[in-house]
Amino acid sequence: MGKPTGFMEYARVEAQYRPIADRVHDFADIMMLPVDRDTITKQSARCMDCGVSFCHAGIIVDGSSIGCPLGNLVPEINDLVYNGDIEGAYDRMSREHAFPEFTSRVCPALCEGSCTLGEHEPPVTIKNIERYVVDYMLEHGGIRPHPPIIRTGKRVAVVGSGPAGLSCADTLNHLGNDVTVFERADRPGGLLTYGIPNMKLEKSIVEHRIRIMVEENVKFVLNSEVGLDVPVIRLMNDFDAIVLCCGARNERRLDVPGSDMKGVYTALTFLSASTRRLLGIETREESQINAHEKDVVVVGGGDTGTDCVGTAIRQGARSVVQLEILPPQPTERAENNPWPLWPKVLRTEYGQHEAQELFGADPRRYLTTVREIKGEKGKMSSIATVNVEWISNEGRLFPRPVPGSEAEMPADMVLVAMGFAGPERALIDQLQLEVDGRGNVAADNSDFKSSLLTVFTAGDMRRGPSLVVWALQEGRSAAISCDRYLNGEKG
Ligand SMILES: Cc1cc2nc3c(=O)[nH]c(=O)nc-3n(C[C@H](O)[C@H](O)[C@H](O)COP(=O)(O)OP(=O)(O)OC[C@H]3O[C@@H](n4cnc5c(N)ncnc54)[C@H](O)[C@@H]3O)c2cc1C
Ligand code: SF4
Structure with missing residues (x-):
């Protein structure tokens, strides 16, 4: 000490x-x-x-x-x-x-x-x-490449370059295996690059780490969706093992009248367009996605919603409101949430502080949901909301609209940050992998092995939507398990 x-x-x-x-x-x-x-x-x-x-x-x-x-x-x-x-x-x-x-x-x-x-x-x-x-x-230039000296001759394909894929590739490489990372996006990093906004994680920091990994001989194949641009069978033939780290990218959609209107975007569409603008690589379509001088309603009170609030503010939104269907967390630990468990308490994050200072109020409206998005000829003008109360039915809680609480607020942009419903199905179906009750790829966290012998999985794809630190942990553990399968117990 x-x-x-x-x-x-x-x-x-x-x-x-x-x-x-x-x-x-x-x-x-x-x-x-x-x-x-x-x-x-x-x-x-x-x-x-x-x-x-x-x-x-x-x-x-x-x-x-x-x-x-x-x-x-x-x-x-x-x-x-x-x-x-x-x-x-x-x-x-x-x-x-x-x-x-x-x-x-x-x-x-x-x-x-x-x-x-x-x-x-x-x-x-x-x-x-x-x-x-x-x-x-x-x-001080102290973070430098350290390529491994001994090579096993084993080849591993890592699919997806988010934190789970990067951590997995890094560990497998340092254990001496030849690693190729396949990524469908034009840049590596997964949600570190096209999700978490620059003010929380500057993209130069991600790029610096990728450069080090390349110098350590990890290969990145970009713009390559496995199962579409790269046939799965080719991966099976060319590599001794595959680790799937494709994330849980199936975004929940808003399903109310008007939700197909122009100006309704999923959080990731909005956030990645913003980052691509910053990087100078936005497409013409992405350049239309801008909160400048708009009344913005963010649907979802979680961290992704907060990133939408912070990004909309930086783009010059006229107003920002954040709807949350749940009640606020308590301000102190509840009795069933004692130390040393993670404290489930109300947090006010950077985006909410900013909205408070600029617009004079916390942007969050709790126990509120969307009824309809209104407009004319496809042009949005307002959003209709209603308050809810949570009622218990056979041990499960359901939101019930509160009669008379209907309201309307101006909106010309709606950002849907309602979380993720698990991993995308295409690759899972092609490989006919077993999934668990939540649709995640089934694999035990002791060995990260999927139902196919040479296929491992890690990160949000196995665990469901989580945190960077868990993705890093899973990527590393899956790599150790994969290496053990390929090269046997070491030392
Ligand atoms: C907006 C937002 C903000 C967040 N902020 C935080 C935060 O502040 N702190 C925190 O701890 N967590 C945060 N999270 C959660 C965190 O980012 C994720 O838990 C983490 O990135 C999961 O890592 P992953 O590698 O499993 O998946 P991802 O980061 O989703 O990466 C998966 C990668 O796989 C690629 N891919 C998918 N399918 C294929 C295929 N068939 N072929 C090739 N490539 C494919 C995708 O393009 C993607 O690059 C945030 C999440 C979001 C959405
Ligand atoms: S629990 Fe807190 S005080 Fe104790 S070792 Fe860890 S950081 Fe230090």
């Missing part, structure tokens, strides 16, 4: 966001950088190096996460940071975790939700400490 009394001496100090008035005019990182060395040293001193530390447990209890799924060696990293050994801290981080530059930016920090200090005081700023270490290494 860096300083035994640190947690008593120093209060939690978080990294600052850029002032709203500045940041809403650009898509640059929302965080104010850098956090200074003195602050980060004191923050790492707050770590108690607990005997039983849940921050890196990485387990699920009652469907809730406890600690970092990657098993990041948090207390050791904090100790090294306190003692000024930033390179050593990065080295320790890299043992469990290949891409800390992603998690230090976008992870909700499951580790902090389970930090022991959090029982009585605000938890250790584990995510900010990780970010300091990674940014120091990026700035």
Whole structure:
């Protein structure tokens, strides 16, 4: 432990966001950088190096996460940071975790939700400490390629280059296998590239990691959808094993009168068009998808909805409202959600803070859903809503419209951020893979093997829509299992 009394001496100090008035005019990182060395040293001193530390447990209890799924060696990293050994801290981080530059930016920090200090005081700023270490290494050119020296001669195809695919490819490559990643998009990264907006994860950060992987001999084949542009049979013949990391891209659609009107877009259509504009590669069709001077209604109060709010604001929306069919989370942990489980509490994220400051109110309208999108000759003018109450029927909850609560608000853009209904079917059907009750590819999390002998799967495609950190964990674990299948037990 860096300083035994640190947690008593120093209060939690978080990294600052850029002032709203500045940041809403650009898509640059929302965080104010850098956090200074003195602050980060004191923050790492707050770590108690607990005997039983849940921050890196990485387990699920009652469907809730406890600690970092990657098993990041948090207390050791904090100790090294306190003692000024930033390179050593990065080295320790890299043992469990290949891409800390992603998690230090976008992870909700499951580790902090389970930090022991959090029982009585605000938890250790584990995510900010990780970010300091990674940014120091990026700035000092300390993140360099390390191609493996020994090659097994085995060839593996990874399908999909989101965090699960990248993590899988990276681990398989470092275990000596020849890895080719097939990606249907024109750039690698999955939702890291065309999902999470630039202000949360700058695309230069993703590109930097891809460059390192290429220099380490991972091959990327872009604009190539497996099952369409690349026949599955070719993959089966050319590779010793396949790992499917195609995500859960089946977006839920709005099914109300008027939902086929111009101006209704799914969240991913909107967010990826915005990123492609930023990268200077938007198509003519994508250039029409712009919230500038529009009244925008986002349907869905989750994180994807919040990214739509933040993006619409940066595009110059006239107003932004976010509808959520569920009630708000409690402000404190509920009795059935004790420490060290991930705290299910109300969070107000960057997009909501921005809307509050610009438009004078939190954009979220809870217990509200859409009845109809109205307009004339295909041109949208308003959205009709109704409040709901949740009623229980045979143990299940259903939303019931509240009579007399019907309302209407102006809208000329509706963004549907209602989540994902699992992975797309085409490739699953071609391979005739077994699926579980939720339509995800069936594979146990002990070996990540699908119902086909040489086919493995990881990430949202196996787990359902989740988080970057879980995708990274699954990709790595699937790679280890695949390597064991190909090359036997090592060491
Ligand atoms: C808008 C948005 C914001 C989010 N923000 C956060 C956040 O801040 N923090 C966080 O932790 N999580 C966030 N998430 C969740 C997180 O991004 C996902 O859980 C994670 O990306 C899943 O990784 P994956 O690799 O399994 O799938 P994906 O990232 O979806 O990648 C799958 C890839 O497979 C490719 N593909 C699919 N089929 C084929 C095929 N047949 N052939 C070739 N390629 C194919 C796709 O093009 C895609 O590139 C967010 C999700 C969304 C939608
Ligand atoms: S639980 Fe919190 S205080 Fe304990 S070792 Fe982990 S980061 Fe440090």
